[in-house]
Amino acid sequence: MLETWLTRSIDEADFPTHGELCGGQFRRLGHGLLELLPDSSAPSAHACVISAGIHGNETAPMELLDDLLKHLAAGKLRLGAPLLVILGSPEATREQTRYINTNLNRLFRRDLDEQGMEPERARELMAAVDAFYTRHADRPRLHYDLHTAIRGSRYPRFVVNPWSETTAVALEQWRWLAGADIQAVLHQHCHSWTFSHYSKHYHDAQAFTLELGHALPFGHNDLTPLAPMARLLQALLEGHEPSAAPPERMVFYRVEQELIRHSEAFRLAFADDTPNFTEFAPGTLLAEDASQGETRVGTSPLSVIFPNAAVEVGARAALLATPTPPPE
């Protein structure tokens, strides 16, 4: 049964409310929400939230989760940690689109007052995360929110580290991410109200947005480069110590500036298919906006991440970042 959870969530077909699996049980908590409860947790197990499909057309992470659940269903893995598995936006996935009305991944805040499909879904997901971490309050909290990027990237596998005033990243996280073949880290510089930011900001979780390659339709993904990431997820599920590597294997960047689309008449001054982490020299024209005028690189080079001129007015059209040293 467990092996059909993902497809049934997308189809909105019936799925049992609970059942047995190797090492524990599963419970369906709602649409696209599955809790895995071990009979007994391994000593170092985390309370893990693993989400995918917050953007409906980012399919590789959903295939990765599907494989993980299939291995569990087949008895090839034994559950040793509590897991909340989330399929973020089944409607958008069915429509093969990033979102239906608005970008779900900017709505994860408790004072949200917007109404509509994505705001309602954000409220459901926040409540599910709150209840899960409360049920497993004896465990360290972790949230990996899995995505893929619209464009190619100088570093195809990278993480966004949400900004926090209070929660430091545990050194083991950098070691696990390097061990999972993550190539780059982007430190956020302010609140972003993304799903991973939610778990870090409100629950002090070790939380990241993981960009795992390029957004492609189902069946077109090559999961081979994600094999080390699959092993990290398996280790978390079994409550085992994941493989580790030196953090210096990754490159580190810090966001200096967010480029916002302020008006309808907005354009990025570089090619649409410019890969993430492309560096622009001082003085280069980056964008033109009818209300804000030109944005140019200042005195130090800037690298561009997530460039997207087609975002809603008022939304982030790119992040501009500079390299920073690895953590000590």
Ligand SMILES: O=C(O)CCC(=O)N[C@@H](CCC(=O)O)C(=O)O
């Ligand atoms: O490739 C792109 O332009 C977007 C890929 C994506 O969905 N990225 C996330 C990053 C979230 C974060 O900043 O932590 C997003 O834009 O929501």
Ligand SMILES: [Zn+2]
């Ligand atoms: Zn995404």
